[in-house]
Amino acid sequence: MSDWEERDPDAGRRNENCTASANESNRPQTLVSVRGLQKQFGATVVLKGVDFAVQPGQIHALLGGNGAGKSTMIRIITGDLTYDGGTVEFGSKRGDRPVVAVVHQELAVLPHLTLAENIGIVHARSFIEPYSARRAENIASKALSLIDPHLAATSLSRMGGDLTLHEAQIVEIARALSTGAEVLLLDEPTANLTVAETERLFAVLQRLAQETGIGIVFVSHRMKEIRQLCDVCTIIRDGRTVVNARPIADLTDAEIVRHMGQPAHRNSNSEAARTRSDHVEVTLVGPGIELPVHLGTILGLAGSPDGPSGLISTLIGKAGTSQWSLKGEGWPSRPTAPIASVRNGIGYVTGDRAHKGVLAQLPIIDNVLASRRIREKRRYISRSERAECGDLVRTLGVKVDSIWSVPSTLSGGNQQKLLIARWLGMPLRMVVLEEPTRGVDIGTKREIYALIRKMADSGTIIVWWSTENVELLEICDEILAFDTDGRCTGPLAHETYNEDALADLTGMAA
């Protein structure tokens, strides 16, 4: 097996020199080509004939609703799954080297290894090979310098656990490149990134595609990012390819949404100034700011994750060193624990679904009703809870076999709905949401927006943190902006807000 460290690190320059490596002679060849792909799980036909091809240097958007068959196809391409019909061909055959590398939504950076080790670890030539820190560093710095020379120069010995999400993502990309992958597949890579980090990632990806000629497949639900980054798009719907590698400029947003099989909603903006009570229910008191909040307000929090975290942790009973507090009759100034928040009628939908959200081994009924039992001081599990849970699940349109199945059997979008179901139909004073639409398709997003509005209309205060400014502008009555240093840069009233003003206040491109 030839090794990365013996290869010229700067593949871009190599292109210009036109050295006749195996890679180069294949240059115009399609990197991955999938034709008529079929796959069945038991009686369920998931893929009914999918076509998909990636060309060198291309940034290819792969779109489709939750459950359309994207992930199944990806898992077949990477060799995780077998297929029942059709063909999967790779432009170059290189023995056991992976041609396609996937950068997953859940980042696989090992916290107790250094950055260099995190990349070098996939390069052990044999099981008994002595570990060489220098070799790992060489491999890592060569791979990294292609993408982020600054990180390569400064951070090789930092621990994986200390990296920011953006840096961890860069490390994953570098790891994929270091194995000689020709196609890089990114599954919602921006889900955890701020707008600024997203911009940086896109710059990296575009440079990579141009200079090294690798193909990049980008899976995302964010239309704006897709337009900004991608050249062509393929849309999968119900296990079939409905749009095959069309230039993205040829399609309007509405067309894309239609192809994905979801009704194109009109922006049902809250412009029709929803009638709100004039009574100030609670005042949020932070460093240098006091914000009165009315019943039924949807308050958006804009900015990088560090910005609103102080306010959010106060609200959910994990105040710690947060400088925020609450002022209002019957409101605790700083709930002492999450249980105090729940008892005071403050609900919370976490942004970290996998680690702080679902109770993976527990049946759906326990997942949905856990907080309700505590809030309503129910001691016993009564039979009527079954109907209660069934109603909630149905109201939200969560696709489940039974309320006794476990959440790990559900797709990400459906898990997200479960988290929201926890707080639905319960008299709550406030619900705190962290990126509730992250990783869900457009149709589900609309449903979630509608649910949140309904909650607000019933008098619940909604506190909504999102890194998607457009989303906030569409949904919220008021927006509290935080700059990149985490300082609150002030509230925007509904009448005055727009993308530019928000970009200004958060210090990030909209």
Place this chain on the structure above:
Amino acid sequence: MNTEAQSISRALNIGPSILGTYRTEIAIAIAIVVLMLGVGAFIPAALSAGNFANILQAAAPLVIMSLGVLLVVLTGGIDLSVGSVFSLTGMVTALIMSWGWGSVPSAAAGLGVGLIFGSINGLLVTAVGLAPFVVTLITYAVAGSLAFIVTNGRSMGIGAPDFWLLNSGQLIPGIANYVLFCVAFAALLELALRKMTFGRWFYAVGSSANAAHLLGVPVKRTRFSAYVFSSLMASFAGLLTVSYILNAESTAGASLMLQAIAAVVIGGASLFGGTGSAIGAVLGALMITVIQNGVNLIGINSFWQGSVTGIAILIAVLIDRFSHK
């Protein structure tokens, strides 16, 4: 679309099927019956009423201990101290009786051992935040050595003439107390775990302590009570054994800790927390006892017991692994 919605709503309203909920437990019950019939094919006496009573008597302390360990395992923890607490309880009880105290105060003092060590385990795990394995390894060692210290290593006979009643008396006529205790504790725990809100908390904490905390579950209190319960059950099992053999020994519980953990695992609990049931733990304990009983009856050298039990654990875990999905 419409039919899909209907089938969903139909599926949602039905309760959990007994077969689905207790799949693992049913499989173990069948395995136990098969095992007993297998032994019975060689040794007919294995299927006599007398031998059933033997098995139940031998299983009783393990069953009760396993119920305690189960609760800790559900929360994602482990309790290595139960065997030592079992021994120490017996020694303390016997010692106090030798001072002329009656059965009830001596037994209460014995249970006090469980309460103290359970609280220490619980506090070190929740308030100090140490790993359950480390904490209970410490109390395992300390309680184990105290069991020797209290009598200087001598075994001790039971002084109180009425103490045998705890194990072999009949609170309900016709049913020996040790059977009654097993059934009652198992039924109460199973009911609490399924039908009480706080019972679901043990599963929630074991599934994701972070998520449970944010949902308002009192994670620390739940964990703490699991350790106290576990030690109390170990203490009670110790009393029961002493009451049966009317003699306390410093090493009485030495082999029981691993057996209790094995019973819980055979019964379908995951050592990562979040899954398991009281009925499963009881059946796991019964299975281990039936294996030991069979090995004895067939006349295999009893040194083989551990190997046979180990293979039984492997088989149970494999069945569990492949019957889910």
